[in-house]
Amino acid sequence: MSHTRQAEAHGAWRAPVLFLVLALLFLAEGTFRNALFSGSWNTALGILNMGLISAIMALGVNMQWGYAGLFNAGVVGFLALGGLAPVLVSTPPVQGAWAAGGPRVILALAVGLGTLVLAAQVWKRVPGRPRVLALIAVLVLGFVLYRFLFDPAVAAIEANNSASAGNIGGLGWPVLLSWPVGALMAAAAAWGVGKVALGLRSDYLAIATLGIGEIIVAVMRNEEWLSRGVKNMSGIPRPVPYEVDLQADPGFVARAAEWGLSPGLASGIWVKLLYAGLFTAVLLALILLAELALKSPWGRMMRAIRDNETAAGAMGKNVTRRHLQIFVIGSAVIGLAGAMMVTLDGLLSPNSFNPLRYTFLIWVMVIVGGSGNNWGAVLGAILIWFLWIKAEVWGPELMRLITLPLPEGAFRSHMLGSAPHMRFIALGLVLLLVLRFAPRGLVPEK
Amino acid sequence: MDILNALVAILNFVVIPAASYGAQLALGALGVTLIYGILRFSNFAHGDTMAFGTALVILVTWGLQAIGIDLGPVPTALLALPIGIALCSVFVLGTDRTVYRFYRRKRSDPIILVMASVGVMFIMNGLTRLVIGVDEIRFDDGARFLVSVQQFRAWTGLSEGLSLRVSQAITLAVTALACWALFRFLSRSRAGKAMRAYSDNEDLALLSGIDPERVVRLTWIIATALAVTAGTLYGLDKSFKAFNYFQILLPIFAAAIVGGLGNPLGAVAGGFIVAFSEVAVTYPWKKIANYLGFQPEGLLQLLSTEYKFAVSFVILIVVLLFRPTGLFRGKSV
């Protein structure tokens, strides 16, 4: 491409300077109270924490897009799947749920999975005419058996204390353990989709992932036995202390007083700082691993494939298999981020999984940051997240300024009321402008 | 055994709804497939083009109603449709000029164009929210039923009723008309043949003196007209809600791929295949089983309606697994 000059001109200072600007933005958010900033450290840290999680999502997307050129349009699904892990792993068990139908549900799911495996084997092994018939027979029988096992078990679980539970419940294990589990769950789903859609035209993966994303979210919305569906799952355990406990701890209150902070404020900030530390540690570990992988022969081959798929294929590299690897790994990272996000929120709310917010916004982060560059993805993620949140405040402010000359009336109030929607337009514009005029992003790939 | 009632029930709950939904998908998939054939990328903004165009149609409808114009029993929206199409086309042509043309000239990877279409999708989504909001809107004035359940029962004396809503009848009629006109255009007119030639073999089309920019413009206009028509019919049939149009993108893509991307006839067939599968799989067949003398325990519903998108997905996966170029052989994989 012809954009190398642009990268050289700005050189090595680019990334540190941009990160500094980002830090200043957060500093301003925490200290100044005016029309633009809230002046609250609680708010600033809240934005930062979600920004860090977005950065991990962006890392996952960047692996798929930046390293391999794969378009995953179902980020929201892998994220949601990862978010299921804290519920299943770390929430306390539900009294009577397992007895009501636990083993039977597991058996049903095993039958369902077994049916698919068997169907695949039948398709591979059985020759000639009977093939299709055998396939259909396996699928129909498997489906009937699955429903026979599944339906009553689910009804029983959902009937169990349906007002406050009605779900299968968790294992009660530490929540941190659920993070890798979330990654694994997302990876498994990615393997299935990738197996089918990779190796075909590049847009097919986009369409197939768009589909799997919607389906995963639909499952989480409707399968109440799993995670209470749209009734939401709250009270997910934390890896850090609760604010109320800190406020009740005389030692903490005393130390807060030393800093001149009220216990309420101090506890909020302390908890967020702990989260920020935890997330940063995960993020740095991931970046380290990703950078090491990129510099390994495996990573070099990955990039060789991306830059010239035909040539790499001609050289006998199994392009589809490499793509599957990177797709699964990237999705695992997204799943990890999902588990972390649900842990941070302490809440799993399937209705909030909106593709615009969780798929395409992440994409904008990666493109703006600089696809192919991990630090770029992180920068883009935190920056875009900051702007996305602040646009909620800045949009109406801006609209008020714009509409100042207009007379009071229906049109002006309509314009003011619709200011929040401007976010979408702004985001689309940012994506298009970056794609066109700085396709290598803020921090280009080296 | 009560075969007559069973048939009426199937007609009423499966065939008629699936046919009108299939028609809407077919129009949408036609647009996707035309854009794919000519511009060679999957347009993620297509759903939001439908939404934006429909929003414009609704605004024009309200305007017409405000000055006292209506079509009697037929929804006023049909009168507003051409205006909505024209307005939306202008916008879409603007996006081609400012966004897609650049990548076309550079001969960028299709996936870059897909990405650009995501940007356009965001903008159209925001504009739709801006002009009409996010709430559910009903804009189907005029008569509601061509045949109502009571009428049908009275005429036939059957216990099972059958209804045909005006919106469904209009959907089928308009779709038939649009398909007829489109296929005639593609097979008879000089411009239509030029479009097919360009889709078949871009370089040779250029050598033959076909102006690519004209073909591209024409394609956008036709795809937009189909999209806005599909969106308006869908909105009349169900209701208008911006987010639904994003969700309908999946069945539309599935329909286009099933029929073979780039193959218009395939897109129409694909639309109906997806719609009929979706409705058949999510319909509880208990009632019909009862008429046929069975007394099943469950509802005989293969999949709850919340999972109707899973049907498109499964069809999509099956086609990708066994016949990636689609049932009617579209462009290469």
Place this chain on the structure above:
Amino acid sequence: MTEPYLSATDMHGGYGKADILNGCTLTVDKGQIAVIVGPNGAGKSTAMKAVFGMLNLREGRVTLGGEDITALTPQERVRKGMGFVPQTHNIFPTMTVEENLEMGAFIREDDFRDTMAQVYELFPAVADKRKQNAGELSGGQRQQVAVGRALMTKPSLLMLDEPTAGVSPIVMDELFDRIIEVARTGISILMVEQNARQALEIADIGYVLVQGANRYTDSGQALLADPEVRRTFLGG
């Protein structure tokens, strides 16, 4: 001596940084058949594209009937009377034979039914299949459609890139006969051929192209008689 009808002199250029053509010169006189032969990858197709304006020439000049056309686009060259049948992808596969010919005549405003009738007369085999999709025809018939499509603009120069690729020997002879027939009507022909021997038999002038430059240039018969050419390029 008068200037040849087509003259492409000293062409240099390629697809990217490296030049594929390194000083290639091709000329064809009115009503003559010029044949380019050479090993695979010699740049024969590239030279054809350069003559047709599908390649940016770094150096060199193309004239047609005395007029400098170096700066014209392929479409403009079609209007000047050039017709080109590319080596691959030279038909519209999902369109009927008749539609393929119509597309060939796309730039013509006048009535082209006469030309179409002439093409059908020249290729009776495809005339019978005029309502069939061109992609469903046999290899030889497809090539006939491709040539027919290029003839629809009534070109004064017809350029053919390996018109006999992948067809049986009988069909090949048949195609050569047709090409001679076309040349007799006064149309100049510039063609690339793998079957060097047969092609040079019918050539008024032959070019042996190696690494993007002319290695030998002579009349077809002279090249066939040249022992050096026979040994290296015609397999003895």
